[in-house]
Amino acid sequence: MAHVHRPDGPVALVGRDVELAQLRTLTTAARAGHGGGLLVRGEAGIGKTALVDAGADAAEAAGFHVLRCRGFRGEGDVGFAGLHELLHPLLDRLDVLPARQRAALEVVFGLADGVPADRLVLGLATLGLLEEVAQQTPVLVLVEDLQWLDPSSAETVAFLPRRVAESRVLVLATTRVGDEERSSWERSFPHVLSLTPLHERDAETLVRATGADLPAKVRTRILQESSGNPLALTELAAQHSRSGGQSSGEAPAALPRRLEEAFLGEALLLPTATRQALLVAATAEGAPQQEVLQAVRSLGLSDADLLPAQRSRLLQLSGDRFTFRHPLISSALYDSAGSSARARVHGALAAVTRDPARAAQHRAAAAMGWDEDAAEELDGVAQRALGRGAAAEAATAWRRAAALTAELDRRAGLLASAAEAARQAGASADAAVLLTEARAVTAPTQHRTLRRAARTDWLLSMTADHQGRGAVDLVDLAAAMPGPDERTEVLAWAATKCSVLQEPEDVRAVVRAALREQDTDRPLQRVALALVDPGAPLDPATFERFRAQAQQTDGVLLNCLAFSVEDAGDLAAAQGCWSTAVEVAHASTRTSDEVTALCGRSTPRLGRGDLPGGLADAEQALHLSLELDLPVVAAMAATVVARARAWRGERERATQALQQARTLPAAAPFTRVHASAAWAAGVLALTEGRHADALADLQGAAVNAAVALWAGGDLAEPAARSGRPDLVADWSRTAAAAVEANGSPHLAMLLERSRALLARADRAQAHFEAALAHGVRSGAAFDLARTRLHYGEWLRRERRITEAREHLTPALEAFDSLGALPLAERVRQELRAAGAEPTPVAAEQDVAVRSLTAQELLVARLAAQGLSNREIADQVYVSHRTVGSHLSRVFAKLQIARRSQLVAALGDEARPA
Secondary structure (H helix, E strand, O other), X not given: OOOOOOOOHHHHHOOOHHHHHHHHHHHHHHHOOOOEEEEEEEOOOOOHHHHHHHHHHHHHHOOOEEEEEEOOOOOOOOOOHHHHHHHHHHHHHHHHOOHHHHHHHHHHOOOOOOOOOOHHHHHHHHHHHHHHHHOOOOEEEEEEOHHHOOHHHHHHHHHOHHHOOOOOEEEEEEEEOOOHHHOHHHHHOOEEEEOOOOOHHHHHHHHHHOOOOOOHHHHHHXXXXXXXXXXXXXXXXXXXXXXXXXXOOOOOOOHHHHHHHHHHHHHHOOOHHHHHHHHHHXXXXXXXXXXXXXXXXXXXXXXXXHHHHHHOOOEEEEOOEEEEOOHHHHHHHHHHOOHHHHHHHHHHHHHHOOOHHHHHHHHHHHOOOOOHHHHHHHHHHHHHHHHOOOHHHHHHHHHHHHHHOOOHHHHXXXXXXXXXXXXXXXXXXXXXXXXXXXXXXXXXXXXXXXXXXXXXHHHHHHHOOOOOOOHHHHHHHHHHOOOHHHHHHHHHHHHHHHHHHOOOHHHHHHHHHHHHOOOOOOHHHHHHHHHHOOOOOOOHHHHHHHHHHHOOOOOHHHHHHHHHHHHOOOXXXXXXXXXXXXXXXXXXXXXXXXXXXXXXXXXXXXXXXXXXXXXXXXXXXXXHHHHOOOHHHHHHHHHHHHHHHHHOOOHHHHHHHHHHHHHOOOOXXXXXXXXXXXXXXHHHHHHOOOHHHHHHHHHHHHHOHHHHHHHHHHOHHHHXXXXXXXXXXXXXXXXXXXXXXXXXXXXXXXXHHHHHHXXXXXXXXXXXXXXHHHHHHHOOHXXXXXXXXXXXXXXXXXXXXXXXXXXXXXXXXXXXXXXXXHHHHHHHHHHHHOOOOOOOOOOHHXXXXXXXXXXHHHHHHHHHOOOOHHHHHHHHOOOHHHHHHHHHHHHHHHOOOOHHHHHHHHHHHHOOO
């Protein structure tokens, strides 16, 4: 038998000069402070490991701190296993992190008890830790076999590459091709390198380097069958040597299968006991060496049985772990073993594995048929995983537990738990499938499971592309609930769906009737009723009672209240309610709920005239919802950004946000998003003097009654200028009815102003005066200023110059203060026409403030309030060093040198957002 040398070192990288050069370029850039990420993808055996190992060796020689972790087949169900391996050397530096971020890592590593780790906070904590190390020495994060890394760790790794651009950190990862479920990883890395087969000349060089004495005809066949795959070239050469040059005569199998056959052929040459011991190592891959050896001994084998495999280089000891020469070896050994052999090995490993989660998973894998004890163990594993924030792994454990239990009631509960965990992990499609499975086995008497599943279904339908149960279906479910609290809660979900999805009146009537049958002393019942009955506004006492109770309940119910009072016309109450939701969610580290509340608060803030505050909320919500994959929230936030920027005269930014809102996925079924986008487009056209376009766009807001009620206040001006006052009639009737029902002074101002703009000259003044009276009571500074502008324009046309100035001057002050440049310039033109000399346009300092990005402005405001960098990092969800970078740019743009100068430099923008 001819000896075959398996090339390593430079020979193993033959034909990879271009790829090595790219890796060196990225490493040099990272060393200079321009970090990034590279994902190396390719089929099994294409040379990914050889390439990244060479990169790691070069980086280490250049002074990089190299941090490694690797995914192992079958270990993806252990939450944060990869992150433990990656960050364990840095745990002594946790104190440098902001409090919330430090707490997230402490919970994940079991160093402290606390709320489950939020995925965004955890990603920022990991980023902050790496940035801290990179201050002393550049860092290379090397992750091999990303496709097998546990989902929670993989998600954290994917968070990093695009966020290390300003630090000395390079993230280098490998993954196999064809993994459609995780193709999003490629979007996470700024650079993706797809390794292609070797060219014929390089392939032949590699075959010759094996040292195998191959006849020319055999060498030619191996070159053809290997298709330029380096592993195939060497292993097929070895297989030829082992077979003594004999061929089976069969047509060659697909390349991965050929490689597995080659590895199995090599293993078959080993003693039987060695092959049995290898199966243990393959099943336990990634486990500590002692656990593998204990399991080997428990099966009547000895440590020495592994030596032949080590001598043949199928297996090697790396640190305290056994690793295979290539992952295909372990998968080939495991897949070729019979089910009884695998179960026996899993049972042996379960008995010796110290980690409870892995032990439970081995016991479950060893189960043949129903196994209630294994199901119970997995239930405990899932609960602990969810408690640490590993929602994806919790969902997997609960799903497996459900498959092991024969008791239908218990199975239904486990599937409902799995669905909620999958939803929390962002796996919306998986959650929907699990809900269907749970519903199929849930008995009508399992009220708790039915309600839990329905809650997950409802939450999913509010934030993802999932239709879920309809409002009438939820009414039927509520009727089956045993207690009034449960019935009211389910009906509140139905009412929210009616409001958000603009269900027809017959559906709203069903929900309304069911709610009226409930105990009216419950605040939630009144909140829900207000969502489906415009004639049932909330009184202040009920509002405060619900806010107080919501401190201990799910923050989503606060959203119900906020929507109800907003739709009823009370923007001040809506803003207060959303603020409470923001505070509750932030305190409990529920980032997704906080983002939803920030987005919700942006609308009443903007509606009440706080352009800077509304824009800050919307920008932050847009940024975070994209991070957290909340497309519906992102689309809604983008519409508010577009409207705010349109009023500020930032046409390009407004157009970009509007386009983003209209193209984000999953927003299609939500009329509120469509209506809000139409409103933003109308405002943009209005500020540019395109009145016909503005009229057409604003009419598009009619698809959602709640949005149309407020957007309609902008209809009168373009309608009057386009000669189409008739197009305002429907809105006027709706607004008048709403004012009659809720008494909103803000809405009354918009109604009277619209009447004034469309009225005959002898009647306009009375409407303007009424609008001003309502506006002063409303506290809506922006719309009050717009009313003064319209009144001033009318007075000047009536040649009542002195009176016109009395209204135009305070309007200009308000617009300048709020940064509404198009309206401010319009007022200045009116004042000049009235013979006045208006205040000058924005000073150089104001221009500098407007040059700040939304994130820079938010950080600057918080710094002006006296918060430290770490406190700001926890507040706005960035790393503490990113805060420092933002402040450096702020100081440069504002031409200041100290934090104490921020208040003066920011001017009106210094007030809290």
